[in-house]
Amino acid sequence: MPTRLAAAAALALAATCAAAAPAPMGYDDARHLLARTGFGPTDAEVRQFAALTREQGVTLILRDVRTEAVTPPPAFVSDTTPVRYQPQSLTPDERKAFLQKQIREGLEIRAWWVQEMLATPSALTERMTLFWHNHFVSSQQKVRFARLMYQQNATLRANALGSFSTLLHAASKEPAMLVYLDAAQSRKGQPNENFAREVMELFTLGEGQYTESDIKEAARAFTGWSLDRDTGRYLFRPGIHDAGVKTVLGRSGNFDGDAVLDIILTRPQASEFITAKLWREFVSPEPDAREVKRIAQIFRGKDYDIKAAMRGLLLSDAFWAANNRGTLVKSPVELVVGTLRQLEVSPGAAMPFAVVAAGMGQNLFAPPNVKGWPGGEAWINSNTLLARKQFLDRLARMDDAPPAMMAAMTADAAPPAPRAAVASPQGAADEDKVRAQRFAQAMDRGVRNVRFDAAVWVARQAGDTPTAKMQAAQSLLLPLTPVTAEAPASANDALAFVRSTLLDPAYQLK
Amino acid sequence: MGLTMNRRSFLRSVASSAAAMAIPVATFGSAAVAAVPARGDYRKLVVLVELKGGNDGLNTLVPYADPAYYALRPKIAIARDQVVQLSDTAGLHPSLAPLAPFWKDRRLAVLQGVGYPDPNLSHFRSIEIWDTASKSETYLQEGWLTRAFATQPVPTSFAADGVIIGSSELGPLAGGGTRAIALADTEQFLRRARLAQPAAHNGNKALAHIMKVEGDIVQAASHLSGRTTFATEFPAGGFGNAIRTACQIIANPSGVAVVRVTLSGFDTHANQPGTQAALLTQVANGLVALQAALVELGKWDDTLVLTYAEFGRRPKENQNNGTDHGTANVHFALGGAVAGGFYGAAPNLDRLSTDGNPAYALDFRNVYATVLERWWGIDSRDALGGRFAPVPFVKA
Numbered sequence: 001m002p003t004r005l006a007a008a009a010a011l012a013l014a015a016t017c018a019a020a021a022p023a024p025m026g027y028d029d030a031r032h033l034l035a036r037t038g039f040g041p042t043d044a045e046v047r048q049f050a051a052l053t054r055e056q057g058v059t060l061i062l063r064d065v066r067t068e069a070v071t072p073p074p075a076f077v078s079d080t081t082p083v084r085y086q087p088q089s090l091t092p093d094e095r096k097a098f099l100q101k102q103i104r105e106g107l108e109i110r111a112w113w114v115q116e117m118l119a120t121p122s123a124l125t126e127r128m129t130l131f132w133h134n135h136f137v138s139s140q141q142k143v144r145f146a147r148l149m150y151q152q153n154a155t156l157r158a159n160a161l162g163s164f165s166t167l168l169h170a171a172s173k174e175p176a177m178l179v180y181l182d183a184a185q186s187r188k189g190q191p192n193e194n195f196a197r198e199v200m201e202l203f204t205l206g207e208g209q210y211t212e213s214d215i216k217e218a219a220r221a222f223t224g225w226s227l228d229r230d231t232g233r234y235l236f237r238p239g240i241h242d243a244g245v246k247t248v249l250g251r252s253g254n255f256d257g258d259a260v261l262d263i264i265l266t267r268p269q270a271s272e273f274i275t276a277k278l279w280r281e282f283v284s285p286e287p288d289a290r291e292v293k294r295i296a297q298i299f300r301g302k303d304y305d306i307k308a309a310m311r312g313l314l315l316s317d318a319f320w321a322a323n324n325r326g327t328l329v330k331s332p333v334e335l336v337v338g339t340l341r342q343l344e345v346s347p348g349a350a351m352p353f354a355v356v357a358a359g360m361g362q363n364l365f366a367p368p369n370v371k372g373w374p375g376g377e378a379w380i381n382s383n384t385l386l387a388r389k390q391f392l393d394r395l396a397r398m399d400d401a402p403p404a405m406m407a408a409m410t411a412d413a414a415p416p417a418p419r420a421a422v423a424s425p426q427g428a429a430d431e432d433k434v435r436a437q438r439f440a441q442a443m444d445r446g447v448r449n450v451r452f453d454a455a456v457w458v459a460r461q462a463g464d465t466p467t468a469k470m471q472a473a474q475s476l477l478l479p480l481t482p483v484t485a486e487a488p489a490s491a492n493d494a495l496a497f498v499r500s501t502l503l504d505p506a507y508q509l510k
Numbered sequence: 511m512g513l514t515m516n517r518r519s520f521l522r523s524v525a526s527s528a529a530a531m532a533i534p535v536a537t538f539g540s541a542a543v544a545a546v547p548a549r550g551d552y553r554k555l556v557v558l559v560e561l562k563g564g565n566d567g568l569n570t571l572v573p574y575a576d577p578a579y580y581a582l583r584p585k586i587a588i589a590r591d592q593v594v595q596l597s598d599t600a601g602l603h604p605s606l607a608p609l610a611p612f613w614k615d616r617r618l619a620v621l622q623g624v625g626y627p628d629p630n631l632s633h634f635r636s637i638e639i640w641d642t643a644s645k646s647e648t649y650l651q652e653g654w655l656t657r658a659f660a661t662q663p664v665p666t667s668f669a670a671d672g673v674i675i676g677s678s679e680l681g682p683l684a685g686g687g688t689r690a691i692a693l694a695d696t697e698q699f700l701r702r703a704r705l706a707q708p709a710a711h712n713g714n715k716a717l718a719h720i721m722k723v724e725g726d727i728v729q730a731a732s733h734l735s736g737r738t739t740f741a742t743e744f745p746a747g748g749f750g751n752a753i754r755t756a757c758q759i760i761a762n763p764s765g766v767a768v769v770r771v772t773l774s775g776f777d778t779h780a781n782q783p784g785t786q787a788a789l790l791t792q793v794a795n796g797l798v799a800l801q802a803a804l805v806e807l808g809k810w811d812d813t814l815v816l817t818y819a820e821f822g823r824r825p826k827e828n829q830n831n832g833t834d835h836g837t838a839n840v841h842f843a844l845g846g847a848v849a850g851g852f853y854g855a856a857p858n859l860d861r862l863s864t865d866g867n868p869a870y871a872l873d874f875r876n877v878y879a880t881v882l883e884r885w886w887g888i889d890s891r892d893a894l895g896g897r898f899a900p901v902p903f904v905k906a
Contacts, residue, residue: 088829092780141634285715327714361678369635371649377719378651378685382730383678383692385723389705480717484707503705505720506713 022053033057035510038123040338043461058314062307066122067158071115074108077150083232105146110364111351117337128160134372136171138180140365149365152176164304173234175227184227187240191219204264206273217246222257271296284324326479326509329379332360345452352446360387394447396499454495480506549887550662552767557815563777566833567822567840575599578859582826605790608798616850619903623854625838625870637820641681643894652685658893660687664767669733672768673759676752689726696736696758703731733764742802745795749773753796757803780830811846838870847905
């Protein structure tokens with residue numbers, strides 16, 4: 001949230017609502033709202049929101065959200081060359097060249113997205129785009145063409161806080177999705193059930209809300225949804241569409257794919273399923289069934305307006321409840337982007353940080369399977385926790401690390417990254433060793449360009465005394481009482497203090 | 511370890527002893543009843559060796575007497591006179607010759623046609639099926655060993671439940687409940703582990719999980735050292751280093767139940783022969799060193815080494831001197847308590863599916879059941895999502 005915009009809006013909102021005069025939410029609530037809906041808020045941002053009521057704050061968060069990135073995408077995304085890959089017709093050198101191009105372009109869109117998350121004035125837009133990326137999952141590992149992954153990302157962003165109905169229809173026809181769930185291979189007489197199954201199980205209704213027959217019939221309706229390999233665009237092919245009568249979820253007719261999606265959306269379960277998933281992303285790990293039903297009804301009643309669902313969630317008692325604070329684990333991308341934003345350092349190139357997040361288990365544009373990253377506690381194991389701590393440790397040490405120490409830490413920085421940035425043409429597993437080196441190099445390249453001056457940063461926090469400023473810094477960084485961090489009163493070195501706060505287990509939470 | 515006797519006569523003797531050792535699949539049920547070791551005896555170690563990318567089983571255990579094999583692979587088949595013959599129908603890739611003495615000692619079990627119903631040909635999905643022991647169409651979050659250890663916990667005095675070497679994917683140990691440590695080498699782990707801080711807490715569930723992992727790291731670090739010296743020489747290279755690291759961990763007196771090492775690069779779509787030969791050489795030399803080091807530690811009889819991979823490869827070679835993703839595969843079990851011989855059944859190359867792959871003969875969950883029930887003496891039903899009969903490749 002840009003400072004000026006937020007300040008002006010805050011004043012305007014405060015003036016509008018002055019008559020009702022509800023209490024301003026205060027620092028802790030503002031910190032909670034911003035940490036849950038964005039990436040690591042700064043002290044200045046928190047203080048602006050602190051003057052608003054909860055309702056004003058939520059209104060402001062949901063107002064004027066962007067639908068496009070501010071960061072210009074890499075040039076290749078406007079290519080209009082065919083998206084065709086036929087390994088059997090290529091020589092080994094051509095295959096290698098193809099693979100390298102896709103790896104390069106895949107890294108470019110990762111860097112672009114991380115840069116957008118760092119730069120955006122509309123943090124919720126990126127958080128929602130990330131949420132939908134993990135909902136309408138596809139992976140470059142199967143899709144191969146980075147351009148198609150970018151197109152899908154743009155569609156998710158455009159509808160991130162719009163209508164879920166529009167989003168569902170658009171995401172379903174995204175070329176990346178058509179490839180990832182084999183719809184592009186589906187034809188009359190040989191319908192592929194992959195998409196039909198996942199659209200009900202994972203995208204809308206949830207397990208147990210449909211029958212195997214519903215899937216088979218729906219798969220027939222989706223035939224004809226295809227990809228034009230010459231342009232990389234969606235194409236309906238009437239010749240392979242099954243135009244017969246289908247029975248889906250109790251309704252019969254000569255349905256096409258769009259009709260089936262609309263039938264699915266008439267089910268209340270769809271709104272409840274999405275609301276519960278949003279709850280787990282923004283409120284707490286365990287949705288309250290009654291509240292989910294209440295908010296889902298609003299969601300459905302407003303034609304699946306995602307903002308309406310978000311407003312319901314963010315204004316629910318559960319969102320603000322003390323025992324739900326600090327109960328969600330930051331994803332690797334949130335940790336990396338949030339830390340850079342919160343410490344107000346300018347990182348230079350973003351690509352190393354995309355690779356660093358991959359090393360912690362979140363490789364953007366390559367979720368592990370159609371269910372996406374499981375998230376929550378699954379983000380944290382011995383390897384990923386040490387990768388997180390090593391990143392934080394190195395970031396905090398950057399203002400005093402002599403060259404010799406840098407070299408030693410670089411040699412040390414080799415936790416193996418997870419799945420390859422992009423797999424080989426056949427989806428080959430990359431060499432762990434290569435990935436480990438990539439992680440180490442990325443960490444080094446990324447962190448080397450960052451200059452974090454802890455003393456200056458702490459001095460910038462609110463407070464009349466050094467101890468008060470350190471207290472403010474800790475309140476900003478941690479959602480809970482510190483577990484292992486130094487107490488501000490006993491700290492005399494700003495760097496050691498910030499470092500111990502970043503390494504506190506509570507810093508992994510939001 | 512080299513072959514001391516004349517190669518030809520040695521191979522003949524290996525082949526004849528192998529014929530006597532072949533055990534039909536049908537005896538699993540009755541043989542399983544006999545073996546009930548002490549319940550949850552995690553002093554008995556399991557070393558899992560992941561051949562990542564999908565090792566080509568058909569050129570690993572070569573059906574050198576089958577004309578269909580040579581017809582499917584005119585360019586990349588292993589010539590009959592190159593094969594290390596184990597029986598009158600099957601023999602090892604020449605790079606695996608260092609394993610032949612284990613076969614002769616009946617400490618090498620060859621598990622043939624290992625797979626599962628409705629196979630998935632995606633690397634990521636298929637290894638997930640293996641690691642979680644799920645059905646092909648079911649998605650599970652927890653690894654099969656995580657579920658097993660939930661049924662019968664590893665003693666808290668152990669350094670860790672399991673250690674994952676050279677990979678960040680916890681695979682069979684994935685999921686919150688288990689004390690799994692992932693590291694590349696012990697010295698590096700011990701340096702990084704200083705960033706972990708054990709502390710008392712009474713926080714929420716997520717915080718409790720993080721504190722548990724911090725504690726796991728500290729506990730493992732306090733028990734491990736990288737300083738054990740071995741007379742065994744470990745092979746140079748990444749896999750040799752991983753085996754050396756594994757042995758450093760196994761040497762710690764407080765114990766771990768399972769160690770997994772990974773060798774990548776088996777996704778041989780192009781120019782397979784040279785690549786696979788080099789990789790299998792690393793496997794063979796690494797396993798020979800592992801055995802020697804285990805003997806030094808007095809743990810060879812208490813260790814079960816098992817290979818696995820996401821899938822095997824297509825019997826018919828492709829246009830690039832390579833092979834594409836397949837299904838059923840051959841795997842090895844090795845150890846002082848292994849009952850050597852053939853298990854399962856070789857793929858029938860005359861009866862391939864429409865996509866050109868053989869049917870499986872032995873479900874990988876039967877192999878896992880053997881580890882859980884016959885080796886550790888724990889129940890396998892919850893871990894494997896059903897009842898799978900153990901295979902008698904571990905001695906009762």
